[in-house]
Amino acid sequence: MGMDVYGKNATAEVGGYFRNNVWWWHPLAEFLTTTYPDLTAGCIHWQSNDGDGLDAAASVALADALDRDLASGRVTAYADQYAAELSALPxxxxxxxxxxxxxxxxxxxxxxxxxxxxxxxxxxxxxxxxxxxxxxHFGKSYPFDVENVREFAAFLRHCGGFEIC
Ligand SMILES: [Zn+2]
Known part of the structure; x- marks a missing residue:
């Protein structure tokens, strides 16, 4: 099972489709909604296949924030913290x-x-x-890494709005 994220009006091939299996999608969506609560608020159902998503402007705004934080090391810091928490799980x-x-x-x-x-x-x-x-520990089944964020940011920038199916 996975989360298929479809670009609604893609401006480049990378914006047409993004996929994570559920194990990867859950921590990615958690990262997005907790780190950028305002920018992600246009989508309610991040964790289910209900066809919810962001419009084109909100997708670009989120891509801008992700690219900024990928460059500054903020995403790396989050990934390191996440990995440390997983490794501490008994x-x-x-x-x-x-x-x-x-x-x-x-x-x-x-x-x-x-x-x-x-x-x-x-x-x-x-x-x-x-x-x-x-x-x-069951929590170790949910990976998170910087590269996955980078891929999603590239999708966001060119998707023209998206829906999670
Ligand atoms: Zn046993």
Whole structure:
């Protein structure tokens, strides 16, 4: 699943279409709406595929702000802070094995995930956590980086208004 963002009156190829999968779109939209609440206010439904969006003038105004902040390092600072917050998230207990590393439900027993993992063959152990009992925090599934912002800024500048579908 992803977010397809269509330019309504593109003035260049880059403004015709922008796509992020949901994992990438969520942090990008969060960044935009929290950093530029006034410039993004023309679109209510940033986080859903309802066809909401900004008009041409608002898109260019947001592109101007993004280009300014890409140049000044403000976006980089946000990305660094975001990465630091993600890396500080603790691992979670694996929900398939309740943190034991051994999966004892019917599927686990059928496939041998209920036996300790053999370090030589890699066989056995819970398949949700490779037998460790721990999984990465869910928040780490949502990446954010400067390059993604740069790509969206280029789209915004040339989209002629957009809708999120
Ligand atoms: Zn597990």
């Amino acid at each position: 691992d979670s207990e694996c929900d398939l094995c309740q943190g034991t590393g051994l999966r004892t439900d019917a599927i686990g027993r059928e496939y041998g995930y209920d036996k300790p993992r053999d370090p030589d063959t890699g066989k056995g152990g819970c398949n949700g956590c490779a037998g460790t009992g721990r999984r990465e």
